[in-house]
Amino acid sequence: DIEQNVGVCWRCKTPIEFINAKQWFLKTIPFKKLVLEMSNRIKWYPDFMKKRLEDWVNSLEWDWVISRQRYFATPIPVWECKKCGNIVLAREEDCYVDPTVDDPPVDACPKCGGELKGCEDVFDTWMDSSISPLYNTFWKRDEEKFKKLYPMSLRPQAHDIIRTWAFYTILRCALLTGREPFKNIMMGGFILSEDGTPMHASLGNVIDPLEIIEEYGADAFRCYAATCSLGEDNPFRKKDVVRGVRLLRKLWNIERFVSLSIGDKKPSKPSEFIDIDAWILTRYSKLVKRCTELMDSFNYSQAMKEMEKFVWHEFADHYIEMVKGCVYRGENLESVRFTLYTIGFGIMKLFAPFFPHLTEEVYHQVFKKFEKEESIHISKWPEPILIDEEKEKYGEEVKKFISAVRRWKSDNGIALNAPIKASCTYAPEDVINIFLRSRNIIIDTLNLPREHKFIPGSPEVEERIKDIKLNFAKIGPLLRDKSKEVAKWIAEHKDKIIKKIETDGDITWKDIGIADLEGSLIREGYIKVEKEVKIKGEEGNVINLYDAVYLVIET
Ligand SMILES: [Zn+2]
Ligand SMILES: [Zn+2]
Incomplete structure (x- = not known):
């Protein structure tokens, strides 16, 4: 027996036999x-x-x-002469022909008169x-x-x-x-199985797209597909399909708000935009410009990323929250309605190549009654509408302030829409002027008291010690069975200790008296001091939101 390496069929592994044959x-x-x-x-x-x-x-x-x-x-489409091997080609006007069935254009070989046989x-x-x-x-x-x-x-x-x-x-x-x-x-690129191996029926790792579409919908599946960069193979990621479902739901909710807010006429361009409209329209116009460039170079995955970021983190999280008050109370409607319409429709157009079903449905429900086209997919790609760098800065400043207060609310377990008793905001004069231009919007969005004051400059503040806490992880090993007694003494003399720290900056073991030890407690980490910032002579808490921006909360 001789062992040999032979080529095999990739599919059924049967050895391949090479045969010499005449070919075209x-x-x-x-x-x-x-x-x-x-x-x-x-x-x-x-x-x-x-x-x-x-x-x-x-x-x-x-x-x-x-x-x-x-x-x-x-x-x-050729016939071969059985006798001399001469080739007769089909006439162009006769194609399509099957030479095993159809007659050749001539009865016999033009060279030798031999019989013609159709090519098999x-x-x-x-x-x-x-x-x-x-x-x-x-x-x-x-x-x-x-x-x-x-x-x-x-x-x-x-x-x-x-x-x-x-x-x-x-x-x-x-x-x-x-x-x-x-x-x-x-x-x-290719879609690979979830562990990154190529999909093959024989490996049993094939993902059936129809099952995914059945469960999550075609647009959500396309959301995953659009995350795959050009020319790159990608493992299938179900989490990106799920992300797609969330994004689609978000878009649906945004468009519902838009449709309820724009009224029953197509909003026309106002003579002037309020600051946050000019801000979001500028942000949107920059998005359109960038996405157009990206789509022109077929970089659809990056384009979708940018659209998604804008929709979640600028339009929905911030702009829509900021204009809810305007819509409910009928303020600045001309500016707000035009902005909501323009961006609401614009993002549908941007997303149309990615989510053809959702965008078409929204188009028919919300925009078609104001537009000419039968389908969003034959409507014009959006164009930038406004670039106002100054108002963009104003809007960013307002957004920053609102985000900081909302972050503070959530850090302190306060519901985002709950009212807060904040009497005033301090900030540098140029920032205060920007806030004042959007005063009602800030107050509505944050649910601040109507009489909230915006004051230029910084407040005269003083730091006070609010509380002291024992660091048992350090005190325990040091004092052992005496630690309980010391803790009790400290708790009973808290006010005195705080006063001592306020005047001396620290307190020593000697001051405590019952422990025969050297050294000071704060510097060596045995107690921690909790401070609070107050306006001099007032009881309200001062929160330093960022930079030189302060919010005063009544207590
Ligand atoms: Zn085979
Ligand atoms: Zn012939």
Whole structure:
């Protein structure tokens, strides 16, 4: 017995037997330069994928075998003379023909009069798919459409078929038309199984997209797909589908608020915007500009990230919270309604390529009665609407203040919409002036008292000791069975100790008297001091929100 290495079928592992056979070829070697030239005219996304085509072309040493011996494929439209081997080609006007069934265009071999036999081979599948751009642009079927549509704007495909689909398409279209088949080529990646291995039926790790769609919906599934960067293989991540569900729900709720707030006429542009409208419209316009650039370079994953960030962390969390008061009390309606309409509709357009179902539904429910287009998917891509750098700064300042107060509320276990008894805000004069321009909005959003004062400058504050706490982790090992007694003594003399610390800055073991020890308690970490900031001579608590911005809370 001799052991040998043999090639096997990748699927069923049966050894492969090589058979010599006559085949049809398409000349490719003479056209290497042509393909490389055409490839240079095409924009590749990502750029490095072009190198893969170039390496392939440069390494080619034989022509393309275009015939296959299989049952199902496109027949090769030729007849062969049984006697002399002469080839008779089908007439173009007769195609499509199947030479095993159809008659040849001539009765006998034009060379020797011999009998003609239809070719039983079929084409390699890439012979058909390599002319898809010609088919799609009505080549030889409608000259006018062809002129308008060819070269196509985009070839979307995966990186595993650069050497086949991309290469053969460029080759054949260049040979038939003298031009490149498309202006851009975009390489998607593969979706791998959750552990990062390629999906194979034989490995049992195939994720059925229909099951995911059934459970979470198609748009949520697309949310995951859109997180996969161009040209990169990505493990399937269910958490990104779940993230998609949350985002879709958020968008739905935002649009419901928009639809309830805009009234029954299409809002027209106001003569002037209130600050936070100018702010959010500027933020939105910058988003549109950035996303347009990203989408133009097929960087859809980054575009979606930016849209998502804007929707959650600027529009929903801040802007909508800020204008709820205006909407409920009918203030600044002209400015607010126009802004809500513009951004509410604009983000639907931005998300339309990602979430075609949700955006279309929202369009029909909310915007279609004011717009011309039958579908959001044929509406115009949004354009920047306002860039006002100064108001953008104002809005950011207001947002910063509101966020800081809300953070303080949540840190202190206060519900975000609960009223707080805050009598005034101190801040540098320029900041106070910005706050005053949006006074009602700040008061409404934070549920501050109507008479809340915004005061320029900083308050005269004093620090007071609110409480002292024993650090038992240090005191225990030091005093052992005496620690309880010491703790009791300290608790009973707390006021005295605080006074002592306020005048001397610390307290020593000697001051306590019952422990025969050296050293001081604060410096060495035996007690911790809790301080509070008060306005001199007043009882209210002063919270330093950030920088030189203070909020005074009545106690
Ligand atoms: Zn097999
Ligand atoms: Zn012949």
